[in-house]
Amino acid sequence: MSHNVERCDFIDMLEESARMFIRTLAVTLRATRLFRSRPHVSPEQGEDFAVFRDHGRVPVSDILDCVWTAPRESTYDGKL
Secondary structure (H helix, E strand, O other): OOOOOOHHHHHHHHHHHHHHOOOOEEEEEOOOOEEEEOEEEEEEOOEEEEEEOOOEEEEHHHEEEEEEOOOOOOOOHHHO
């Protein structure tokens, strides 16, 4: 079963990637640009932004898709 992917789903993935430090995302923007990076999420004046080390600040509303680049590890090492 699936559901429509919404902005809050992207924010959840972006925040998890930022907190875990070991999971990278592949991100597709409205301008059809695709890149892989780990973000930092920053809300500013009612808009959420993802800040990527190599790609700068991007409004979450400009993200069309984001997926994990590797499967989740079945260990607690990254969480400690």
